[in-house]
Amino acid sequence: LERKVITAANSAGMRVLGPNIFGIYSSKVSLNATFGPGDVKPGNAAIITQSGALGIAMIGKTSSEGIGLSTIVSLGNKGDMDETDILDYLANDDSTKVIMAYIEGITNGDKLVPYLKEVTRKKPVIVIKSGRSKRGALAAASHTGSLAGSDEVFDAIMRQCGVLRAENLDEAFNWMKFLGKNPTPKSERGVIITNGGGIGVMATDACEKYDIPLLDEPELLKKTFSEIMPSFGSTRNPIDITGQASSTDYQRALMKALESDSIDFVMSLYCQTSDFDRERYSEMLRLVYNEFKTREKPIGFSLVGGEEVERCVDELGREGIPIFKGVYELVSCFGALVRYRRTISAEPSRVEDMDIGTERIERIIDNALEDGRDFLLSYECKEVLSECGLPTARGKIVTGIREAVEVADEIGYPVVMKVVSRDVLHKSDAGGVALDLSGREEVMDAYQLIMRNVKDHNPHAKIEGIEVSEMIPQGLETIVGGRRDPSFGPIIMFGLGGIYVEIMKDVSFRALPIDRKEAVSLMKEIRSYPLLLGVRGEKSKDTDALIDVMLKVGALLRKVNRISDIEINPLFVYERGNGVKVVDIRIMIRKEREVEG
Incomplete structure (x- = not known):
């Protein structure tokens, strides 16, 4: 029935979203056709989700986090439209600045990859994918198959595409909020400004984890911050204005960073002190954030303390200010921002057209299939590599001891001998390999031993011959x-x-x-x-x-x-x-x- 509905719709020039979805939302046309909350705040973030229940929950979470939405799309079973169709639309949607997608499985990844590469050069794409376990790994005869667990492949390809993969929902929402509120930095010259050495060290450690380079020019930093720095403070990055600093001192330090053309983003860390005044501090952060926003310089805040501090964070967070209760949450956001900057700064891919002798390779495959095999024999593999211009060991297949000795003499010692058999895929396991043979007697002995080992391993194995090849120097x-x-x-x-x-x-x-x-x-x-x-x-x-x-x-x-x-x-x-x-x-x-x- 699903296929019939989709076919009928497509034949009439229509596309189908779903089935099994909770609806869609668009702030641009004031449409909320979902089963979710009705009080959606308009904004610049878009959400794509495969999960209906989680999607509805995410709508509610955006409201509590002060995140405004441009679009919400529930994909459901993806009978017709999938991620690529929605990304294609959102990439060119002026009302969307950042995209977050919750993905449970991908079926058309080869189609998705080029779309992602294109979209991430225009705006950040954040992805959460469930199923980090290796259950999805496919068993295969080669190591490549056994190691290519679905999550390892997914993770690497997301990095390749410039996608920001979040560990969990909280991190994804932090990134979505932060990237939606901050411009992309002009460079990676960032500073940490703090009133506590401990959290400054924690943030520095986190910067290393998230690959965020910190500005390391002592003379420049001293010139920038010495005017507002107490004698026992530190102008080294992280900038420690000490716990004696008032909210006014803190504001002056942040404004110094804003005014410097050599500083392109600021991580502001604050430890609660005895003179903390929530209202005064909140107003100071509002003023600072608006100044940074006006001048298009990224800033984020982390406040660590008790009930009053957390209340301050909650209030400012609901207003849309990028502020967090934890140091790692803030640094994680800057890590995402810096990675996004690298994506849009990188040169586009330029794939070379490699010369491959496909006609000869196709004939080799035809012969193997006619022989009832789903793999190529060693000499066939070498022929394929030769058509690709790849260097392999010199060698020849022999069917007798005398011929083996003649070929070894011709190649030059030492040599290697390997069984060639359609029934032996893993040669070493069958005792079908002999290495570093340095003379005629060793070649003769190895020939007989390989034949005996293979027959013991598989009495019914059909042996085409033994390959004698040069012993390649170790690399x-x-x-x-x-x-x-x-x-x-x-x-x-x-x-x-x-x-x-x-x-x-x-x-x-x-x-x-x-x-x-x-x-x-x-x-x-x-x-x-x-x-x-x-x-x-x-x-x-x-x-x-x-x-x-x-x-x-x-x-x-x-x-x-x-x-x-x-x-x-x-x-x-x-x-x-x-x-x-x-x-x-x-x-x-x-x-x-x-x-x-």
């Missing part, structure tokens, strides 16, 4: 993989490779396509990134060659849609100028009907 072991995510389509993964992949899980993801700048970002996200730069006297690694591999693997996945998974592990990375080398590769393929489905 830094990395992994480059890709797969077709059920939500976001083709994605790429990079991380620390080899045997450490499953243990360390030091990997990150991106939706394809990516450009060189995004590939660099992908590298920098892993914890072991310093290994690529060189540690303990080691020289830096050839990251340019590594980036080329990422871009070519990404292009391969995008251009050959019958490849479902690809995993290069390990990929040895050598010192700068010496390139990279593929040691092992696995490619999984899809049948035609799976692609069409």
Whole structure:
């Protein structure tokens, strides 16, 4: 029935929202067609939600938080319209400054990603997604599949798109309120002004957590604040005007920051003192906030204290002033603001068209499918990489001991031997690999041992032969993989490779396509990134060659849609100028009907 209704509506030129929604709200046309509260405050924040009950609750929360709304849209089952349709509208809606979306699941992520990249360059997008557990992770034959849990992929792709992902509803509302009330800073030169050293230190720690750089120019800060600073205060950032400061002293310090062209945002922290006067202090904060608002310089406040202080925070918060009871709440908001500034300041992506020999690759896949396989054999994988211009080990498949020795002599010792069998996907587990063979006798022994091991492991295994290839010099072991995510389509993964992949899980993801700048970002996200730069006297690694591999693997996945998974592990990375080398590769393929489905 749902499909019939949507089809009929679409054929008449209409779109359908829902079903299973609680309605919509628009301040622009004074429409409140929801089951929620009727006293919605008009404003510049928009909410998109999949959850009906939570959506209604969020309407009520905006009123208590002093947040005005431009739009509320309930998506429901997304039978026709989804997030992309609503984002497309809100991106060009002049009455909307900030967008918040509650998401439970994404089905058309490959369609959503380009929309998000476009929208976040115009206005902030805040997302809350439920389901941070790994239950949604799909089991797959490759490490890429097993590690690409739905939340890890979602989190990385949201960062890629410039989306601000909140940990919880309270944080999302804090960000929505704060970003809706503050302009984007001209730079990242910010200061903390406080009357208490303790909360100043807490805020400084939080700034490191949220990646907020603080202005660190002692002479400039001394010149700016020395006039209002007691002898026992500190003009270092955080600016500590001490607990002796009156509300007037505090106001003067904040105004000094406002008047300075070298300071672009201010975090104001206040600890309750014995002479705290709620009415006087509230009026001072109103005046300061309005001055900052007029001059378009971001400011936020955090007040820590007892009942009177919390009452002050509640009153000013309802008026729409960005004020919080906790230090971390305030710093978290500035973290979101700084990240948004980086998004809109970044250069747009410029994806290169990589030369891939798709015709030859498609024929290789045809042959594998005709053979009844959903994966490529090792020599087929090498042929695919060759068509992508990626460096692999020299080698040849042999079917006898004498031939194995001849090939090893031709390649040069040491060599590696690996079984080639459609029935053996994990060669090491079957005893089908022999490494660092340095002479003829070792090659002959290894040939017989591999054949025996594989037959013991799987008596019915069909063995096409044994691959003899050069022993590649050791390099830094990395992994480059890709797969077709059920939500976001083709994605790429990079991380620390080899045997450490499953243990360390030091990997990150991106939706394809990516450009060189995004590939660099992908590298920098892993914890072991310093290994690529060189540690303990080691020289830096050839990251340019590594980036080329990422871009070519990404292009391969995008251009050959019958490849479902690809995993290069390990990929040895050598010192700068010496390139990279593929040691092992696995490619999984899809049948035609799976692609069409």
